[in-house]
Amino acid sequence: MSSAHFRKRKTCRICGAKDLKLILNLGKTALANAFLSKEAARKKDATYPLQLVFCRKCSLVQLAHVVDPEVLFSGYHYLTSGSPVLVDHFQREARDIVKRFGLGRGDLAVEIGSNDGILLSAIKDEVNVLGVDPAETAALEAKKRGVETIVDFFGVRVAKDIVKKHGQAKVIFANNVIAHIDDLDDVFRGIEILLRDDGVFVFEAHWVYNLIGDGGFDQIYHEHLSYYSLHAVKYLAERFGFMVTDVQRVPIHGESLRFFVQKKGKPSARVKKLLALERSVGIDSMRAFRRFAPKVEKNKRDLKSLLDKLKKKGASIAGYGASAKGNTLLNYVGVTAKHLDFITDTIPLKQWTFTPGAHIPVVPPDILFTKRPDYLLLLAWNYAPAILHREQALRAQGTKFIIPVPKVKVM
Numbered sequence: 001m002s003s004a005h006f007r008k009r010k011t012c013r014i015c016g017a018k019d020l021k022l023i024l025n026l027g028k029t030a031l032a033n034a035f036l037s038k039e040a041a042r043k044k045d046a047t048y049p050l051q052l053v054f055c056r057k058c059s060l061v062q063l064a065h066v067v068d069p070e071v072l073f074s075g076y077h078y079l080t081s082g083s084p085v086l087v088d089h090f091q092r093e094a095r096d097i098v099k100r101f102g103l104g105r106g107d108l109a110v111e112i113g114s115n116d117g118i119l120l121s122a123i124k125d126e127v128n129v130l131g132v133d134p135a136e137t138a139a140l141e142a143k144k145r146g147v148e149t150i151v152d153f154f155g156v157r158v159a160k161d162i163v164k165k166h167g168q169a170k171v172i173f174a175n176n177v178i179a180h181i182d183d184l185d186d187v188f189r190g191i192e193i194l195l196r197d198d199g200v201f202v203f204e205a206h207w208v209y210n211l212i213g214d215g216g217f218d219q220i221y222h223e224h225l226s227y228y229s230l231h232a233v234k235y236l237a238e239r240f241g242f243m244v245t246d247v248q249r250v251p252i253h254g255e256s257l258r259f260f261v262q263k264k265g266k267p268s269a270r271v272k273k274l275l276a277l278e279r280s281v282g283i284d285s286m287r288a289f290r291r292f293a294p295k296v297e298k299n300k301r302d303l304k305s306l307l308d309k310l311k312k313k314g315a316s317i318a319g320y321g322a323s324a325k326g327n328t329l330l331n332y333v334g335v336t337a338k339h340l341d342f343i344t345d346t347i348p349l350k351q352w353t354f355t356p357g358a359h360i361p362v363v364p365p366d367i368l369f370t371k372r373p374d375y376l377l378l379l380a381w382n383y384a385p386a387i388l389h390r391e392q393a394l395r396a397q398g399t400k401f402i403i404p405v406p407k408v409k410v411m
């Protein structure tokens with residue numbers, strides 16, 4: 001794979017401004033979701049620049065480089081159903097929205113990036129549902145759940161097609177997908193066409209407030225092109241004649257924001273409060289980001305030196321949870337197969353593969369019964385309390401957990 005499969009953006013993807021300031025440079029890394037077969041792991045991975053920039057005009061934090069979607073999503077193994085926490089979260093969200101906006105029989109709910117249909121399957125008996133997702137494997141899973149899915153990228157063309165066949169939608173969902181889209185214009189023009197005048201577009205995205213607060217740099221990977229603040233989403237919505245009528249803080253991926261975007265209405269008290277909170281830490285200017293890079297660089301040094309020190313002492317170390325986040329962390333910090341013997345993961349599709357970049361084998365978690373490492377590097381550190389609780393038996397027998405972010409801790 002040649003490096004011709006990416007390009008550098010010269011303008012902001014929300015407002016078109018050219019004045020983009022570098023916040024953090026994570027170097028050139030392999031694609032975080034591209035888990036490798038044994039054969040592929042023998043070769044060197046293609047790597048792509050991973051740089052975070054800030055737009056002073058609309059406040060959007062975004063990646064400077066865009067990898068071709070065809071390359072980016074070709075090895076995409078992620079299925080929502082693999083995460084019980086997400087299943088519960090999205091299904092509850094779907095039911096809440098149906099109730100709050102009074103959806104009933106005959107109303108259409110569309111989900112952009114519907115993955116394996118988990119969210120829509122929760123409401124398919126009450127309303128008409130339709131998923132849109134370019135990932136064929138995920139769409140097949142959705143169909144098995146009874147969720148009809150268009151295998152495509154959402155935009156104006158797909159929106160027109162849906163309206164022709166099914167009419168306009170009362171709700172459009174999009175969770176952890178708007179941040180993955182480079183051409184926001186096509187998507188928002190599509191939403192304008194698809195959404196009824198009394199409809200609502202609800203989407204969740206990581207909140208940049210937490211990225212800078214936690215220093216959780218492992219949220220940064222090539223799929224994840226935008227890192228939203230309410231300020232940036234407000235700018236984006238208003239550009240297309242929409243408004244942000246409500247916003248919720250949701251306890252997912254650390255903490256995300258759920259945005260409610262409508263054609264008419266007025267902003268709730270929560271919207272005003274959150275805008276004020278963001279302003280107070282300087283998210284609408286470079287102020288919030290000046291300390292970010294030094295903090296992340298210190299985190300990297302601390303983790304690398306701990307792992308080097310433990311290996312020198314002869315300790316065995318493995319990883320816990322093979323995720324895209326984890327791969328950003330491993331590759332940026334420089335953790336390799338010399339440090340970690342293996343990484344466990346519960347998702348069958350990932351097992352017996354190798355992590356991109358670091359080439360560490362991914363194995364089922366039951367290996368921990370036989371090969372008990374001295375240390376487990378917790379790559380899903382945002383779920384630390386739940387995981388530490390779940391793995392009490394392992395810890396009682398002496399295995400210690402290394403929490404890598406925001407500060408390196410051994411527990």
Ligand SMILES: [Zn+2]
Nearest residue numbers: 012015055058
């Ligand atoms: Zn901008």
